[in-house]
Amino acid sequence: MECREFQKKIPVFVEHELNRSSEERMKTVIPRDELLGFVDHASNCKTCHDDLEIYYMALVGYDLAKSDASASFDFSGMLKKRLSVIEDNIKKRILLEKSLVFCMWLGRISVYLLLILCFIVFLF
Numbered sequence: 001m002e003c004r005e006f007q008k009k010i011p012v013f014v015e016h017e018l019n020r021s022s023e024e025r026m027k028t029v030i031p032r033d034e035l036l037g038f039v040d041h042a043s044n045c046k047t048c049h050d051d052l053e054i055y056y057m058a059l060v061g062y063d064l065a066k067s068d069a070s071a072s073f074d075f076s077g078m079l080k081k082r083l084s085v086i087e088d089n090i091k092k093r094i095l096l097e098k099s100l101v102f103c104m105w106l107g108r109i110s111v112y113l114l115l116i117l118c119f120i121v122f123l124f
């Protein structure tokens with residue numbers, strides 16, 4: 001993902017983080033590949049990460065301050081943790097999908113092998 005594209009997605013990402021419960025967050029509004037690209041760019045581009053952090057701090061901070069003005073928050077840590085959780089969830093889902101595809105492929109091969117074996121046994 002390019003910096004320009006990342007910058008455009010910052011408000012969408014942060015508002016998405018704000019407005020949804022953790023359950024709804026799983027059904028993300030940002031397509032998975034884009035979200036993974038976003039998280040990846042955030043960890044590899046310091047300028048964009050800093051911009052994201054400022055935006056995150058402003059909006060999430062405002063939201064949290066409304067509920068508890070006296071508390072102090074580690075926004076940088078919170079953001080890093082969120083990005084890490086999102087990345088882990090996406091990678092786990094991709095791995096699960098690949099495993100399912102492999103299992104289906106293995107199942108098909110087994111059926112074909114069984115059919116060939118039955119055919120051979122039937123012939124001889």
Ligand SMILES: [Zn+2]
Binds near residue numbers: 041048
């Ligand atoms: Zn960048």
